[in-house]
Amino acid sequence: MSSATDYSEAGERNRVAGQPLSHLSIEVGHFYMDELVNGVDRIHAQLSKVAPIVEAQIAAAEREFGPGARVSTCFLVDDYFWSRTGSRSREARRTADPGEVLPKLLAAAETCGVPIDYLAREAGCAEVPSFLDGQPIGEPIRLAEMMAARIVPEPEPQGTGRRPPSVESGWLCNGRRSSEYDAGQAMRIARYRPPEEFGARNHSIFLDVQLWSRQVEEVAGEQVERMLWSCPFLAAIWQLLRLGLIRNEGAMVAAPEPWTDPWPSDWTRLPAVVRLNPDAKPFAAYRALSVLPYSYLGIEHAVRVILDHLQIDENVQAKLVERGASERNPVLVPQLPTRRLNHIFLGDV
Incomplete structure (x- = not known):
């Protein structure tokens, strides 16, 4: 079984910690909080479709990597937007707390035969709390801010520099916006030109993704502006984890924490990633698969655009390649994260 080791190279400022790896990580579902709160029929319907997929993927991994193939499963809970957008009544917040939601979810998964080794919080993709002996300590790691600083916009062919940097505008696209053709045309009516995807094959599939917005909240009687990270951006961080x-x-970052205590009444009292199964294979993996409803297709398209524009730590990537090559059954680790990420989309449930 893979084990964690530390790596260092001459000239490195920091040691790069190794991380245990499975061959395959299967995300067995993602529900919005209101879906988790409102009954169990939809949860059962979706998980019943997921069960045979998980079984088939485990069998496929064993054929590819041998009978010792390491496969883990995970589930992402949407606690970020539930707590940050809109007004929630006290009753709504109570029925959405971990003590209400998680027993229902885990019971449904067990009934449907879907194993969940790890439970993750979407808010943990924005800020990662530190835990000691099951209690949060110190300041959290502002993970979303850290990853936003790694965004590298795609250079424009014959670009004018008119587009503001992504870190300022909060938007990222895979090409040239139609409005960018208007530069220098303020005094005359220019013909409309559609947006254009960079590197398009015959025709463009243009996508413009909002990474964040700014939200004003009242804190201790004062108006405070805070960043509201978008679902695609948090999902991109989730896939990188x-x-x-x-x-x-x-x-x-966000190393899984075991949890044996009763569920708290507040999501912030939970680690970013909780290990539910003490015998689970490692959380991170060479390859990741997400089994999601088809309504997430647009979000995952946006995720792939974001991942293509994030600068990945070269030392971490190099060590992953080395680890894969040293496996009993060697694993080829592509340089691009999107080539390690796969999806299965479910129809209506």
């Missing part, structure tokens, strides 16, 4: 590609000053 599953692929073992994020470090903070060389250290692992």
Whole structure:
């Protein structure tokens, strides 16, 4: 079984921590909080479709990597937007707390035969709390801010520099916006030109993704502006965590924490990633698969655009390649994260 080791190279400022790796990580579902709160019929319907997929993927991994193939499963809970957008009544917040939601979810998964080794919080993709003996300590790692600083916009062919940097505008696209053709045309009516995807094959599939917006909240009687991270941006960070590609000053981020205590009444009292199964294979993996409803297709398209524009730590990537090559059944680790990420989309449930 894979084990964690530390790596260092001459000239490195920080040691790059190794991370245990499975061959395959399967995301067995993602529900919005209101879906988790409102009954169990939809949860059962979706998980019943997921069960045979998980079984088939485990069998496929064993054929590819041998009978010792390491496969883990995970589930992402949407606690970020539930707590940050809109007004919630006290009753709504109570029925959405972990003590209400998680027993219902885990019971449904067990009934449907879907194993969940790890439970993750979407809010943990924005800020990662530190835990000691099951209690949060110190300041959280501002993970979303850290990853936003790694965004590298795609250079424009014959670009004018008119587009504001992504870190300022909060938007990222895979080409040239139609409005960018208007530069220098203020005094005359220019013909409309559609947006254009960079590197398009015959025709463009243009996508413009909002990474964040700014939200004003009242804190202790004062108006405070805070960043509201978008679902695609948090989902991109989630996928990088599953692929073992994020470090903070060389250290692992959001390492899974075991949990045996009763569920708290507040999501912030939980680690970013909780290990439910003490015998689970590693959380991160060489390859990740997400089994999601088809309504998430647009979000995952946006995720892939974001991942293509994020600068990945070269030392972490190099060590992943080395680890894969040293496996008993060698694993080829592509340089691009999107080539390690796969999806299965479910129809209506």
